[in-house]
Amino acid sequence: MNNNLKRWEVLGKTSKKSLDIKDIEKILLKNRGIVANTARKEFLIPISPEKLTLKSLGLDKSQVKRAVARIKKAGKKGETIIVYGDYDADGICATAVLWERLYSLGLNVLPYIPERFSEGYGLNAKSIRRLKDENPNLGLIITVDHGIVAGAQVEAAKKLGVEVIISDHHQPTKKKPRAFALLHTTQIGGAAIAWILAREIKSVRDGLDLVAIGTIADQLPLVGANRSFAKYGLVSLNGTQRVGLNALFSEAGIVKGSIGPYEVGFMIAPRINAMGRLVHAIDSLRLLCTKSSQRAGELARLLNKTNLERQRIVEEVVVHARGLVVDTKEIIVLAHESYHEGVIGLAAARLVEEFYRPAIVISKKGKIAKASARSISGFNIIETIRKLEGYLIEGGGHPMAAGFSIETDKIEDFTQKLNKISASILTEDILTKKLKIDLEIGFSNLGQELLALVKSFEPTGLGNPAPIFATCGVTVADARVVGRDSTHLKLVLEESATRLEAIAFGLGGIYQSLSPETKIDIAYALEENTWNGRKSLQLKVKDLKAI
Known part of the structure; x- marks a missing residue:
């Protein structure tokens, strides 16, 4: 082929x-x-983000009001609030946007991003318990860019006396979490939802530079509201006063005034993402929020160095995986002990680009394996994977990208069944570029x-x-x-x-x-x-x- x-x-x-x-x-x-x-x-003159209505974004106005009221109540009571983010560029930017807004209003708020390898994606019950122990006054957790499938974790938080507001844009399952408030829409990204929540608390323009990064990095369709956030956000990004971003631009050879989707998608976002893929995303968050020029320079160099290492590891995985790909019309599913968990999504994307077939790359570490999937136009990967929900420990994603964990000894059976149910969908037409x-x-x-x-x-x-x-x-x-x-x-x-x-x-x-x-x-x-x-x-x- x-x-x-x-x-x-x-x-x-x-x-x-x-x-x-x-x-x-x-x-x-x-x-x-x-x-x-x-x-x-x-389209030609997009609505400014300040004027976008909740209804047009697919957000429930009553849920947003409920979230705002609960945040203000936490401020009056002096409760500790944790903005619980994700370790990708959209999640990191979302965390920065909401944390900065709440902090500027004098609330007792802390940002938190989980460590990919020990805590995994999204809310983690053990982490919530530890956060409560470390912050006895913790009364409210606000998720950004995740949480829509975290029903059990929300219940665990409630048992500890911690209420949860969820803001997320990922595909929901039939059963939604019983959170205090649920801000969910698939129309915009995690950073954009965080910005809208921040806007509803107090209307200011700050943070659109970060929303542009999150929106473009998450490869969201640049139409409708996403076009508004990207267009006005790029204007803000080209004039940003954030010392961390300016240090990153200098390190990456980016010239302000000419930053567009390419620079965000291929130069800025990969450096922000690299920390969460290999080490811990907290340093990417620090880069976005720091006020110190010296610290900004140190962090920019760290992100750049980590990104170079990330590129090397991805190449190793792709070279190995490429040798295992069989020339068929089936989904590419490759699993190996040597595959670094932090880069399997990038490796899957490279295989899709090269072979033009949906690809799943799995990192086998002991009894539990972590998988990342990427798809092609016309094939909904998360919908297909969810047809085999019985095999999954957890999972989530979008039509074009998904992630899940699975017991290692079930991978072979899962692969066979996956290719069986997808055979009729992956037609010659879909598999043709x-x-x-x-x-x-x-x-x-x-x-x-x-x-x-x-x-x-x-x-x-x-x-x-x-x-x-x-x-x-x-x-x-x-x-x-x-x-x-x-x-x-x-x-x-x-x-x-x-x-x-x-x-x-x-x-x-x-x-x-x-x-x-x-x-x-x-x-x-x-x-x-x-x-x-x-x-x-x-x-x-x-x-x-x-x-």
Whole structure:
């Protein structure tokens, strides 16, 4: 099965021979499910997060009111409040957002993030008992980015005289926890829900920089409210005064003013995540919240060093796992004692990228194994795993990503049954990579006006991909290889008497087949290239086919 082959799907169909910019805008919006005039307006000019209503976010107003009242009551009584977070970027940012707001109001509040390897994901009954022993005045725990499946842990807390407010965005099971208040929606991320709760307590704009990181890091669809949080949050992030983030930017070579989804997803979030994957996420939280420039520098260097180690470990796991993958249409399920629990999700994602099949990577440590799953479009991984709930000790997640623990001696049986129930769902169509193309147009349509329209769709990401265009019958005027090991292609292309430059990353291997005057069909994104102070339009090649 050649997983590098892509099937082109042109989404925008039009009978018009000549398209103006408004026609193209309408097609691009329709391709993203945005048809109504109000929806179009809100997409192009997103509602500011301050004006988003609880109803529009899918949050129960009565539950939010109940949570706010309980937090204020804790403040009046002098109770200790613990903001109980998660060890990924969304959870860490959510913890920082809510802890900072409550602390600024003078409440007796402590942040807490569990240690991945000894405490595991989410609320832990033993940890709650220890926290109560250490803080006898503890009366309220607020979860951020987890808790929707923590029914037993909530009951354990109540027995200790500790009430629990849950704020979470993960998929619920049929039986929800009997918490004091339940702030749950799948429309936005953990940091965004924490920010909304903070807003309802006292309306200020602080924290949107962190919400942008959480939203993008968790790979949430950048439409609707998530688009609002990402767009306005990125503005805040580019001007952030947080000394910790600024130190991290310096360490990572990030220039403020140019931070977008790529910088967050591939440079900022991995460094924040690395601590929770290998050591303890508390130092990532400290980086976000510190006021000391010296401490910020120390923590930024620590996060960077840990991230480099994380990259090395992931590569080891992927190299080993790659050798075990069998070329079938089944879900990839790989388990081994050497797989580091903190990076199995990243390894699963790499396998999905390489083989384009759902993948589950399992770390076997003694009797209990930890698993992380990643999926492909059209296959709901958490729904499929939950059909085998009897095998799971615990588990949760999203349609595209999940995590669970399982008894080691049940892995083989679980794998067989999983592939049996998924066989009819994993069709040839689902297992075929698709390149979704917004519109087929000629080079005569390309220019600064279209580039400005494309930029208005930013921030782009899952749910709102950067617009992709296709042009057929293009002539290769010039081609050369560039980059280390000649892995990339630099092209000069011509169509309808218009010449444009293009860059094709990773396609250096086809250079020999592209002699001058070769005709190709090309799929691409539009971008602005700056060289020696001169700006020009450039095509970023997504795929090309020789005619």
